[in-house]
Amino acid sequence: MRKWRRLGLVLLPVASACQGGAEVSAPAEALAEPRTEPRTADAAVVSAAGDATPTVDGFTPEEVRALLKLSPLPDPPSDPTNRFADDPRAARLGQFIFYDTRFSATGTVACATCHKPELGFADGKHFGEVGGVAGTALERHTPSLYNVAYNRWLFWDGRSDSLWAQALRPLEEPREHATSRLAIAHTLHANPELKQAYEATFGALPELADTQRFPPNGRPGNAAWDAMAVADQSAVDRVFANVGKSLAAYERRLLTRAAPFDQFVAGVRSGRVEQQASLSPLAREGLRLFVGAARCVRCHSGPNFTDREFHDNRVPTLTGEPRRDAGRHNGIPVVQADPFNGTGKLSDAPEGEAHDKLSFLVRSGESWSEFKTPTLRNVELSPPYMHQGQLATLEDVLAYYNTLERAVPSHSPERTLVALESSPEALAALREFLRALTDARLDPELLKQPPTPSLP
Amino acid sequence: MRHLWFILALPCAGCGAPSATPAETPRADITLVEPVAAPPTDESASARREVVTSPTGAFTIAWRPVAPAVPLNELFELEVLLYEGGGTEKPLGGAQLRVTAWMPEHMHGMGRRPQAEETAPGRYLVRGMLLHMEGLWQLFFDVTAAGRSERIESAITLQ
Numbered sequence: 278m279r280k281w282r283r284l285g286l287v288l289l290p291v292a293s294a295c296q297g298g299a300e301v302s303a304p305a306e307a308l309a310e311p312r313t314e315p316r317t318a319d320a321a322v323v324s325a326a327g328d329a330t331p332t333v334d335g336f337t338p339e340e341v342r343a344l345l346k347l348s349p350l351p352d353p354p355s356d357p358t359n360r361f362a363d364d365p366r367a368a369r370l371g372q373f374i375f376y377d378t379r380f381s382a383t384g385t386v387a388c389a390t391c392h393k394p395e396l397g398f399a400d401g402k403h404f405g406e407v408g409g410v411a412g413t414a415l416e417r418h419t420p421s422l423y424n425v426a427y428n429r430w431l432f433w434d435g436r437s438d439s440l441w442a443q444a445l446r447p448l449e450e451p452r453e454h455a456t457s458r459l460a461i462a463h464t465l466h467a468n469p470e471l472k473q474a475y476e477a478t479f480g481a482l483p484e485l486a487d488t489q490r491f492p493p494n495g496r497p498g499n500a501a502w503d504a505m506a507v508a509d510q511s512a513v514d515r516v517f518a519n520v521g522k523s524l525a526a527y528e529r530r531l532l533t534r535a536a537p538f539d540q541f542v543a544g545v546r547s548g549r550v551e552q553q554a555s556l557s558p559l560a561r562e563g564l565r566l567f568v569g570a571a572r573c574v575r576c577h578s579g580p581n582f583t584d585r586e587f588h589d590n591r592v593p594t595l596t597g598e599p600r601r602d603a604g605r606h607n608g609i610p611v612v613q614a615d616p617f618n619g620t621g622k623l624s625d626a627p628e629g630e631a632h633d634k635l636s637f638l639v640r641s642g643e644s645w646s647e648f649k650t651p652t653l654r655n656v657e658l659s660p661p662y663m664h665q666g667q668l669a670t671l672e673d674v675l676a677y678y679n680t681l682e683r684a685v686p687s688h689s690p691e692r693t694l695v696a697l698e699s700s701p702e703a704l705a706a707l708r709e710f711l712r713a714l715t716d717a718r719l720d721p722e723l724l725k726q727p728p729t730p731s732l733p
Numbered sequence: 734m735r736h737l738w739f740i741l742a743l744p745c746a747g748c749g750a751p752s753a754t755p756a757e758t759p760r761a762d763i764t765l766v767e768p769v770a771a772p773p774t775d776e777s778a779s780a781r782r783e784v785v786t787s788p789t790g791a792f793t794i795a796w797r798p799v800a801p802a803v804p805l806n807e808l809f810e811l812e813v814l815l816y817e818g819g820g821t822e823k824p825l826g827g828a829q830l831r832v833t834a835w836m837p838e839h840m841h842g843m844g845r846r847p848q849a850e851e852t853a854p855g856r857y858l859v860r861g862m863l864l865h866m867e868g869l870w871q872l873f874f875d876v877t878a879a880g881r882s883e884r885i886e887s888a889i890t891l892q
């Protein structure tokens with residue numbers, strides 16, 4: 278009955294204050310003419326928007342409308358803060374750097390050290406760990422890079438607001454690349470191929486040959502950096518930001534959006550039943566649960582299967598100790614203070630959307646231990662799951678959500694998360710549906726370092 | 734303490750599905766006195782304004798999204814016209830307005846604190862709204878003027 282009650286929300290001009298005294302109003306789109314809803318999928322129905330909902334065997338019209346929202350996945354949104362985001366030369370340089378270990382203190386660490394193409398652009402470990410640098414692991418699980426171009430926030434706690442700002446942090450993180458913006462600028466300058474590729478896109482590098490003005494190594498907080506002229510610091514910051522923008526231009530191409538599920542939805546839209554066969558009967562049942570009784574779609578919504586925001590899914594820590602990771606609660610002040618954020622000097626569009634995205638955020642107790650909803654596209658390629666890799670397999674994830682037996686108390690009153698309370702068969706169906714979200718057919722040229730940092 | 738307000742403001746929290754019989758039907762055909770110096774708007778592309786009066790009748794608002802519709806999971810702005818009393822004849826300038834949103838079914842808000850700016854006497858632009866999930870959202874308009882504070886409640890269902 279539940280879904281019919283929820284459907285009622287859509288159809289009736291309703292508001293919430295049943296005895297509240299305040300006059301109640303409903304928005305224009307909720308005021309569509311109430312209509313009779315057939316309970317079986319044996320007839321096409323006309324939705325509130327006036328367009329016909331296709332029929333799919335075994336699915337209610339409500340379920341069909343819900344699944345249509347999940348595909349196709351359009352092109353990634355533009356990133357006005359990075360005017361090189363869709364520049365092929367920047368993407369080529371970024372791809373070259375992504376696989377280049379020279380951009381690390383030890384000469385052994387590249388982005389691809391943890392974001393391995395063969396492991397779904399993740400690393401298969403609980404915690405990110407490059408080894409050999411500082412010897413300590415990071416506190417969170419390495420996320421996949423598939424479809425990062427669609428994210429509103431980057432990192433599990435959203436402490437970066439753009440892909441290019443995100444790419445800068447691991448470069449200077451002591452437990453990752455452990456390099457510095459000065460060292461990066463010198464690497465570009467000292468290598469004719471890199472220098473040529475950089476300058477062709479971003480313009481001349483600063484006078485880095487002058488090591489009095491530009492010491493070989495340094496970042497804010499280091500004595501060498503802090504002694505530099507402000508203008509020289511700004512020039513190096515610009516180079517650093519441009520490296521991030523080129524890495525982002527490459528990562529924007531790591532797309533997955535032609536999974537068997539997308540074929541199925543195309544078949545639903547076209548009415549071609551043979552195309553709908555790309556989903557097995559079991560996966561279809563999983564899809565029905567995904568958009569219906571299991572309520573996965575509450576958070577894994579939209580065609581990238583994420584609401585791009587943050588929730589506390591109450592998964593216990595890997596060690597079973599009390600939770601200490603504040604998640605989004607600490608991500609908010611960090612992203613707001615980031616000099617490389619969308620409102621900063623090196624953003625190509627500091628006003629408007631970039632400003633509004635950051636400036637109204639509230640750091641409340643409710644955001645404590647919230648983490649970003651990940652996409653589910655290609656999800657089977659990058660186990661383990663959750664921000665500490667606590668759950669080894671998708672079966673474990675579904676088992677967790679099925680009972681929530683192990684769920685720990687939350688700081689938030691949020692009640693989005695409800696136990697699936699489903700049968701083993703239903704969980705198997707959901708598992709099969711998640712497998713139908715896999716499309717790893719990237720251009721093989723994107724999976725390795727290109728021969729040169731410049732386009733031929 | 735931060736959670737108390739919604740508990741008090743939510744007479745429906747325990748009654749399952751929201752009532753299908755609102756206390757009054759929205760006053761769609763009401764005549765609004767437009768505040769002066771209103772920016773020209775293309776009414777044909779605009780959402781209809783929702784008119785709601787506060788419980789004691791001290792304030793009335795007429796709100797609508799600046800865009801033709803409230804988008805799902807995207808930043809948007811609201812335009813709020815504020816009036817003295819239970820009608821829409823006397824625009825009220827110089828008031829404080831705070832807008833919050835709450836999903837009663839999921840028990841969470843926006844994680845954002847939108848800001849209202851008075852752009853003409855009685856006309857307020859609210860920036861920083863974002864409703865990230867489908868379903869029923871309550872909108873709370875907290876109005877403070879002349880030493881008096883009242884909450885006006887409205888709602889929207891996103892799908």
Ligand SMILES: [Cu+2]
Nearest residue numbers: 693836839866
């Ligand atoms: Cu919600």
